[in-house]
Amino acid sequence: MPEENGGSKEKTGVLEKVQADAAALRETLKEKTKQQVDGLKEPEKTQLYRSMFRVKHDDEPRNRALSVLSNVFFHLHPAKVNRDATKYNFTWGMGGITFYLFIVLTFTGVLLMFYYHPTKVQAFRDILYLENDVPFGKLLRNMHRWAAHLMIIAVWLHMFRVFMTGSYKRPREFNWCVGVLLMVLTMLLSFTGYLLPDDQLGFWAVTVGTNMARATPFLGHEGPLGGLLGMTPYNDVRFALLGGSIVDANALLRAYIWHCIAIPLIVSIFLGVHFWRVRKDGGISGPAPVMLESEIKEERNPRPVVLRPSGMSQHDK
Amino acid sequence: MDWHQLWEIASAPDNVPIVAMLFLIPFYLWYALKQGIENDKLIAILESDANLAKTKYRKTQEWDPKWEREVHTWPYLMRMEFLVAIIVTVLLMVWSLTLNAPLEEPANPNVTMNPAKAPWYFLGLQEMLVYFDPWIAGVVMPTLVIVGLMVIPYIDANPLGNGYYTYKQRRFSIWTFMFGFVGLWVLMIVIGTFIRGPGWMWFWPGRTWDAERVDYAVNRNLDQVFGIDGSWTSAIFHVTKDQGAIWARVVFGIFPLIAFFIVAAILVHWICMRTEFSRKIYQRMSLLQLVTMYTFLIFMFSLPAKILLRLVFTIHYVWVTPWFSI
Ligand code: HEM
Numbered sequence: 001m002p003e004e005n006g007g008s009k010e011k012t013g014v015l016e017k018v019q020a021d022a023a024a025l026r027e028t029l030k031e032k033t034k035q036q037v038d039g040l041k042e043p044e045k046t047q048l049y050r051s052m053f054r055v056k057h058d059d060e061p062r063n064r065a066l067s068v069l070s071n072v073f074f075h076l077h078p079a080k081v082n083r084d085a086t087k088y089n090f091t092w093g094m095g096g097i098t099f100y101l102f103i104v105l106t107f108t109g110v111l112l113m114f115y116y117h118p119t120k121v122q123a124f125r126d127i128l129y130l131e132n133d134v135p136f137g138k139l140l141r142n143m144h145r146w147a148a149h150l151m152i153i154a155v156w157l158h159m160f161r162v163f164m165t166g167s168y169k170r171p172r173e174f175n176w177c178v179g180v181l182l183m184v185l186t187m188l189l190s191f192t193g194y195l196l197p198d199d200q201l202g203f204w205a206v207t208v209g210t211n212m213a214r215a216t217p218f219l220g221h222e223g224p225l226g227g228l229l230g231m232t233p234y235n236d237v238r239f240a241l242l243g244g245s246i247v248d249a250n251a252l253l254r255a256y257i258w259h260c261i262a263i264p265l266i267v268s269i270f271l272g273v274h275f276w277r278v279r280k281d282g283g284i285s286g287p288a289p290v291m292l293e294s295e296i297k298e299e300r301n302p303r304p305v306v307l308r309p310s311g312m313s314q315h316d317k
Numbered sequence: 318m319d320w321h322q323l324w325e326i327a328s329a330p331d332n333v334p335i336v337a338m339l340f341l342i343p344f345y346l347w348y349a350l351k352q353g354i355e356n357d358k359l360i361a362i363l364e365s366d367a368n369l370a371k372t373k374y375r376k377t378q379e380w381d382p383k384w385e386r387e388v389h390t391w392p393y394l395m396r397m398e399f400l401v402a403i404i405v406t407v408l409l410m411v412w413s414l415t416l417n418a419p420l421e422e423p424a425n426p427n428v429t430m431n432p433a434k435a436p437w438y439f440l441g442l443q444e445m446l447v448y449f450d451p452w453i454a455g456v457v458m459p460t461l462v463i464v465g466l467m468v469i470p471y472i473d474a475n476p477l478g479n480g481y482y483t484y485k486q487r488r489f490s491i492w493t494f495m496f497g498f499v500g501l502w503v504l505m506i507v508i509g510t511f512i513r514g515p516g517w518m519w520f521w522p523g524r525t526w527d528a529e530r531v532d533y534a535v536n537r538n539l540d541q542v543f544g545i546d547g548s549w550t551s552a553i554f555h556v557t558k559d560q561g562a563i564w565a566r567v568v569f570g571i572f573p574l575i576a577f578f579i580v581a582a583i584l585v586h587w588i589c590m591r592t593e594f595s596r597k598i599y600q601r602m603s604l605l606q607l608v609t610m611y612t613f614l615i616f617m618f619s620l621p622a623k624i625l626l627r628l629v630f631t632i633h634y635v636w637v638t639p640w641f642s643i
Contacts, residue, residue, distance in 0.1 A: 211451065
């Protein structure tokens with residue numbers, strides 16, 4: 001079949017054909033190379049680039065908006081925001097800092113997991129190994145530790161800011177509640193991590209912490225009315241938390257699974273809800289124009305607050 | 318004065334966050350109130366001049382009619398976010414290069430740490446153990462704190478101050494939050510870190526942590542102070558003196574508790590009705606909102622009340638029953 005190609009009548013061997021093609025390429029090679037190099041000067045026009053980013057990114061309003069909207073990470077944001085909402089003095093960036101620290105913790109945490117075994121024999125040695133032998137191991141561990149502390153401070157300050165700007169008021173009540181749960185989860189995340197080095201510090205902190213669980217009313221064996229439900233050290237909530245009646249191998253494994261899998265997953269889900277609600281509640285609450293006392297509307301009386309049937313609209317102020 | 322002891326506590330790597338908080342919380346408190354007070358001045362002007370209130374002057378931020386109301390997220394917001402991310406990263410790097418995460422001896426159930434402290438963010442709860450039994454300090458109180466935080470948006474009937482800093486328009490809620498967050502939560506953490514030494518005893522800053530020290534517990538229960546020994550009840554019901562004493566204590570303890578609830582309720586009500594504005598908000602609240610708010614505030618006051626009873630009157634329990642004590 002190839003002989004009939006290009007209308008050539010002569011019979012040519014495969015070798016000749018290749019030679020001919022190579023000769024042709026030599027002539028165009030220079031031009032093609034130039035094209036290739038020139039193309040690199042405008043990487044945003046390459047097929048590779050466009051397949052990744054989908055839209056042009058030159059500096060014009062439409063594309064600025066599109067670059068936010070068409071990126072799965074950036075589209076948490078709206079394309080445009082209230083000009084004042086970008087000011088540091090309103091949010092202090094605290095929610096963002098908290099989120100960023102969560103990402104840092106996930107990143108360093110995954111790296112730490114490569115070196116860590118949640119067993120009584122190995123856990124403590126793994127930490128020593130990390131501190132002394134793993135390249136940058138000590139830095140890694142330090143960063144994970146301090147980012148965790150910082151995240152707790154940041155989440156408290158974020159809550160404090162949200163309170164001081166009254167941003168929990170209608171229509172953001174529910175997002176405040178989601179936030180409270182996130183804060184509790186953040187602290188639990190930190191607490192479950194405390195045991196993992198399997199040293200005296202973590203051991204006694206967790207002992208102190210879980211000893212409180214045995215005093216849970218009804219569900220702890222030392223708690224008020226615990227006897228009523230037949231609670232003993234071997235079946236109460238503390239037992240469920242530790243996987244045993246003492247802080248030992250099972251507790252280590254449970255802490256590990258809560259710390260590395262379960263709570264991060266739950267936090268991620270709640271974070272998704274939290275950010276989604278910030279958008280759905282009409283973006284962040286301010287800095288809003290001030291409202292005056294003389295403008296408070298009379299309430300309908302009696303008004304079934306909280307259990308109100310309507311009030312679903314976003315801008316119902 | 319043992320400066321070394323103080324330094325040892327303050328410089329322990331795990332305590333750095335608390336030392337940082339000692340600066341961060343006052344700073345942000347100041348930052349929030351500063352903006353609040355500036356806005357309050359603006360509000361005062363607008364309240365006095367109805368014409369001004371109709372104009373752009375309501376804005377709390379710089380404003381120019383030529384500016385567009387909205388700006389592009391990219392770059393105006395996201396460049397800030399990236400900048401902050403870089404700053405946080407640098408800070409974290411420097412912190413991690415200079416201070417090492419603590420690592421003690423391997424866990425050993427036979428060697429008790431003294432003092433055995435919870436992580437710093439739970440020290441408030443551990444400090445509460447001094448004043449309440451574990452089921453209250455470790456279970457009931459945390460639950461109340463979490464639920465209490467979550468009900469805030471539903472019981473705050475004040476529509477003002479939504480989305481801007483203000484002090485005057487939200488005096489009551491700001492003071493309440495400050496009392497709970499700074500006064501109870503943060504302060505308890507600071508006490509738990511700096512003051513509580515071996516045996517969870519009180520060491521003023523600068524006193525050496527002496528593991529040998531013993532405190533002679535002189536605390537008594539309230540019924541002992543009143544000399545309730547069951548002699549009446551045993552006589553009336555023809556039971557032994559011990560049995561009589563149990564029931565006498567159960568019945569006796571209810572009274573101070575009721576008294577506390579009444580006094581605290583009156584106090585809470587007085588606080589809620591202090592200003593003209595507060596009374597107006599009070600009128601707007603539904604019954605459910607009122608009951609919820611008063612209940613949580615009363616429980617919040619129970620901690621300082623118990624601290625007072627313990628520290629000033631050396632009272633251990635107020636209500637002693639065979640099942641639990643408060
Ligand atoms: C893991 C913890 C959390 C993360 C990562 C987070 C993140 C954020 C972010 C990025 C925002 C946008 C505005 C800003 O940066 O301030 C935000 C807003 C908000 N957050 Fe959080 N947050 C967390 C915990 C909390 C907590 C503990 C509360 C309250 C108890 C809360 C309540 C709110 C509310 C009500 C808004 C809307 C604020 C407004 O419209 O002005 N969040 N959050």
